[in-house]
Amino acid sequence: MTAVYVALAAPFLAALLGLLGGRRWPGLVVPVAVGGTTAALVAASVLGGRVVLDAPLSLRVQLADVPTGGPPFGIDLRADGLAAMVSVAVCVVALCVQVYSTAYLKGDPRYSSYAALVSLFTAAMLLVVFADDLMVLLVGWEVMGVCSYFLIGHHWEQEAARAGAVKAFVVTRLGDVGFLFGIFALVRAVGSFSIDEVVRSGVGTERTATVATLLLLCGVVGKSAQFPLHTWLPDAMAGPTPISALIHAATMVAAGIYLVVRLFDVFLQAPTTLAVMAVIACITMLGGALAALGQDDIKRVLAYSTVSQLAYMLAALSVGSAVAANFHLLTHAAFKALLFLAAGSVIHAVGTNLMPDMGGLRRLMPVTFLTMTVGLAALAGLPPFAGFFSKEAVLGAAEETARHGNGVAAAWTGWLVLVVGLITVAVTAAYVTRLWLMTFLGDRRGAAAAHESGPAMRWPLLALAVPSVLLGIVGLRDGWLPRWATRGDAGEVAQASLHVGLATSGVSVLLAVAGAAAMWLAWRRNPAADPTAALRARPAFERAFWVDEMYDRGVVGPVRGMARAVLRADDEVVTGAVRGTGRGATGLGRLVSLSQQGNVQTYLTGLLAGVLLLALGVVTLT
């Protein structure tokens, strides 16, 4: 349990120190930030090591009970295999990002608050990972959201960063409202905020489970950037690239998936929710991949690819395989963080985000080229890279559900996920190839003289390239990932074990190769041009199917109009009434003051008349 405390406290203290003293002792910022994250990584590794060596791990601690009007909630923490695995992934990526940022943001005037916020984010994410109480989890969840907001807006002097930060905050908040009410629904049904309690006792009727899980799904869809709330993630790319790697690719957006895994027993009670999840996942998966095909900004390609890959995890959950989702979460964290950091290295070197201005960087940046190639191969799902195995796990689970059923998810969801997943594999390979070709091959376009990045940026890339290659292997044997990520009962392990079907593997590899080959042939014709330029549907891809525009028309416009109407009502009706009262009183006073002429005798005449009138009134009325 000490390891859990250390993992939570170290980055939090680092954040506190960084925020309070970062300005006064600038020399301490880097050691504090890197040290805090390193301590957390060591602690998480201890947990992970224990899981690997003598699984299963199950630690629970209740630090305090907080009485409320209703069921009390407790400061409960838990460390089990799943939490240990995810915490190691979080800490590895966080440490890589901290080290990388020392070079990437060298000389940035706000580096100290940036590093502190990254530490705070790490602490919050670990709190989510280790939370055993829905309220504690919510606290971590919201702190992550705030950190994300601040870090997207790091370059707040740029309009795009400000707008992206606000958009991310508002859109995820929209989902979080549902999330909060989902928690309330669960607590009402179970009578406890404890996740352990909720999972163990179940929610009762299917109807309650459906309502609660659908509400929770709102939060998941918001946080994990799934359709229809995915629009914030591409705009969040206005933040610094290491932030995109940590928060908007590897960890925070995966928190939604992690939450579903945590509460998966409740989700299994609600087949309707699983079906909704499958549909959302399929729309997002394919839509995100197609949108990635039309982007010119290298970070936006990766952002849409993140959206699409998160949808794979959600799809795995919707067909009832939490382990496959978890597996893909871990491998995706590794290779997507690598991809973003490599993209950051490229951007740092050439000074632009736009792929049409890159090209030919292969010889100039060999380390970046090599590591990015590894990451892209993993993303495309080429064997033997990590992404291949985890994607196979997802597709295998879908195939299993489609063909044999698993008693929870409907067979049609299995078919849907399988078919859409396979199509997406081809599209993924296509956009991955396009990114690779446009960035690294061909002739150098654009003026800036590119060069390889420094060691602080190279080493994190190499460190992340290792799991991007090797992490797939841990899913191969029942005794490894399935045992680590569950409670370790034999039956459960067997159920959770990954189904890698030869048929799906063969088809998916063929499709990936076909997608990549198509893109390569298109590029061969004119290496200087965008290989998708000739596509008829490219405008739709580039604008991501005009979802943003639809929101503008359907939501932003009407809300703005309403706000204007309210403003006008306030200006003209409310303010008018207030001003009118004042103006009326002033006018009346001016009228009365006309009688004040300074002639005492006139006043006295008025006084006498008044007295006479009063006397007359008293006499006649009584």
Added chain:
Amino acid sequence: MPLLMPVLLAGLLFCIGVYGVLARRNAILVLMSVELMLNAVNINLVAFDVWLRDELLAGQVFTLFVITIAAAEVGLGLAIVLLVFRNRATSSLDEMTELREDAA
């Protein structure tokens, strides 16, 4: 003696006083009109005192008070009028309107 006569006389004097206070322009005449009003009240006090056969003669005592106060008041009033006249060479009330509200 019937009450009617002194009360009528007092009412007449009071009305003349009121008219003088409201209508005369000269400050001194206005002061004199105030005296008329006070004396009308005095007549009333004495008349009712007699008519009610008050043992303590409260009406007459009050009259003495009023006469004293009236003397003091006239002294003060004439002094003020004198000062105003020295300053402005006029004692017309119509011209003393400095305290009015100027139309904003």
